[in-house]
Amino acid sequence: MNPLVSNTVPGPLLGVNIDHVATLRNARGGNFPDPVRLAQMAVDGGADIITFHLREDRRHIRDADVQRMKAEIAVPLNFESAVTQEMLGIIAQVRPQYVCLVPERRLEITTEGGLDVAGQFARVRDACATLAAIGCRVSLFIEANRQQMEAAAQAGAPCVELHTGAYANAYEAGDTAKIQSELTRIHEGIALAQSLGLQTNAGHGLTLASTPSIAAQPWVQELHIGHALVGHALAVGMERSVRDFKAVIARARAAQPPVPSR
Ligand code: PXP
DSSP: OOSEEOTTSOOSEEEEEOHHHHHHHHTTOSSOSOHHHHHHHHHHTTOSEEEEEOOTTOSSSOHHHHHHHHHHOOSOEEEEEOSOHHHHHHHHHHOOSEEEEOOOOTTOSSOOSOOOTGGGHHHHHHHHHHHHHTTOEEEEEEOSOHHHHHHHHHTTOSEEEEEOHHHHHHHHHTOHHHHHHHHHHHHHHHHHHHHTTOEEEEESSOOTTTHHHHHTSTTEEEEEEOHHHHHHHHHHOHHHHHHHHHHHHHHHHHTSOOEEOO
16 A cells, blocks of 8 residues: 555545534524534535534533434434543444544533543443444543543544644634644644544644634544634525635645654
């Protein structure tokens, strides 16, 4: 096999996080807008994966949405989940292709910080084993730091998703120094993940403007994007929004030289 990963491939896959369609629906109760319909439109626009987070308080996606997503959406589903027995039980029944284990605090507005794998190692390791046994690919949503990355590898996860929130916030604030330091941290995190044999995904807070610097990072295989993509869809429609995000991802990756595979 060619030892070079060709960057002529159109860049990381795009997982479209559909939670915020449900947020809008729930603002008025009822069934409109329907997150499953919008998920299908995202797929029609080229989404490679549909991502959702069934939270303990069901503040956006609900159990019935998950069931319908499984029945109606043909691309892989990425089920973001807290490490709880309740969620593991639901996942065992739904059997999504991918599960991303995330931290969850009831009062947070969105997922803050990465999962503390090192601090709850046995619990995460057991969840990874349970999910692997039912055929779900597990990824751990972590900060790009050595302690968490090594714990993720030891816990048996095949995959990590690096938290890009601090980078995205710096980008929004126009803080050039912080943007650079965060990109360096993410870049080093990706290299470390590669050395540990972990597939590397990334996401959180990314916008059309801030996505290219992450998409351009060698070895990033999936980007999971929600809030900004659903927001953009309000202006241009869901299919066009997905196409716009896919285009910036593909352009950013195509501009990079080929990199050696691990
Ligand atoms: N990845 C993970 C693990 C997340 O928890 C979220 C938010 O639910 C995202 C990606 C998407 O973040 P955003 O909605 O800010 O694009």
